[in-house]
Amino acid sequence: MIPDWLAELVTGTDDLDALLPQRRVVELPMITRFRGITSRQAVVFRGPAGWSEFSPFLEYAAPEAARWLAGALEFGHRPAPEPLRDAVPLNGTIPDCSPDAVPGLIARYPGAGTFKIKIAAGGIANLDTDLARIRAVRAHAPAARLRFDANAGYPLAAAQQLCVAVAALPEAADWLEYIEQPVAAVEDLARLREWIADRGLPIRIAADESIRKAEDPYRVAALGAADVVIVKAQPLGGAQHAADVVTGCGLPAVVSSALETGIGLRAGALLAASLPVDAAAEAIFAGPPACGLGTGALFTTDIIAGDTHRDGDDHLGGGLLSAWRAEPDPELLAAHTADAETHAWWDARVRDCLSELRRQV
Ligand SMILES: [Mg+2]
Structure with a gap:
């Protein structure tokens, strides 16, 4: 090990x-x-x-x-890791919030072409609230690709209900990348994915907690539990192991942060930039996947030289993060x-x- x-x-x-x-x-x-x-x-x-x-x-x-x-x-x-690209695209993050807060949150991520929307904070009882937030993001960023993160917030039956509701949103297949960890157990992820396939719903599943917190991250692939894996360099013991997990799973990967400062974020950027964009990734993301490495926007300041994430040059400029050391x-x-x-x-x-x-x- x-x-x-x-x-x-x-x-x-x-x-x-x-x-x-x-x-x-x-x-x-x-x-x-x-x-x-x-x-x-x-x-x-x-x-x-x-x-x-x-x-x-x-x-x-x-x-x-x-x-x-x-x-x-x-x-x-x-x-x-040897980067294949100079920079990686970033996703913006929309936390559990009212639809009114959405435009201000979108404005925090200038240039972002992808947004991750947190859902399921209140379980399936809050489905209408979650859908209202999703519609608000669609209205204010109509060209953006979206992904939803449920943080394992649903039992299987509720996740199925969510999938039906999401599949009914206009042109969902065109802008929805995936739903991240709708259920906690990797077996339930696999069951949900099979259920989605049986119904022909245009929904992909990503595994996050099932990779990051699992004893055996490769079970996700072995059980066919996901279309996409989420990896984080530092929590997985480094970029090398994270890259091994991606290769071992054989699935497109999205690199995310662990709320690092501008120093640690670059380990994620270098990892992401080293991953080839294969046909499977191209089909989902239409290019290199947006990374969850835009979390510098959650800090009032950073410690890195040329930290310009407030006025947009190097750090978060154009929705990109540089893939070199800071x-x-x-x-x-x-x-x-x-x-x-x-x-x-x-x-x-x-x-x-x-x-x-x-x-x-
Ligand atoms: Mg997640």
Whole structure:
């Protein structure tokens, strides 16, 4: 499970300054509460290969956070995947909100040709509210391609009800890319997909939690449970493992963020840019799939040099994210450095995760 280079790295030294050189804990304020948090903490460091980021969510225990450390060490110490493109397209995200809020949210993602709409927050009882939000996005971004994310919010029967309602929306086949994780269990995803095929509904299914949180991400493909897989570099233990999951599943992939700063987002951009667009992906996305890496828009600021996501040049400009490594801007880094107590907490956490990785060697 642990690649040789990582085993060598984590057993070779106990010195955090060697493993995470020039590390700094940063804390970035978010424009709105997301995932229950109003600010995001991350360790950024300058490895021999470039700047990287370790940022598992605060509540994650060592076994899960250790995979994120593997991903962070890979990006800092190893060459990034070879990009086939200079930049990747980004999707905008429309959270669970009233239709009135939709135009303002769309305006936050200038140039985005794809939007991901969160649904199912209130279960199937809120289907009409979800459909009203979807119609609002269609009205204000008529040329955009859409994808819905249910975050495993439905039982199977409710997901079937959703699919019938969505298939009845005008020209759904032309603009709907997929519905992401409508149900939790991978077996239910497979059943739903079969049910959709039996009825000839123009709906594709994407697996997210079934890839990211599963013991065995390859079961999605083995059971025929999805048309698309969602992958994230840091939570999957690095871009290499994420790329292996994509290859192993043999399905078109959409790369998403784990709410990283501008440093960590680039691991995702490089991963996405390294994935070839095959005929199956072309059929769904009509080009390289839009990535869920536009989450920099959820922060009030960033730490990277040339962070221009507010006025649109490099970071979020034209709905694109550059597929090369980023460096922190020294002034922004200084402005958002966390206090000594927070640094000590993260150092202890890194040590816990290192112990966990060593146990797996
Ligand atoms: Mg998702």
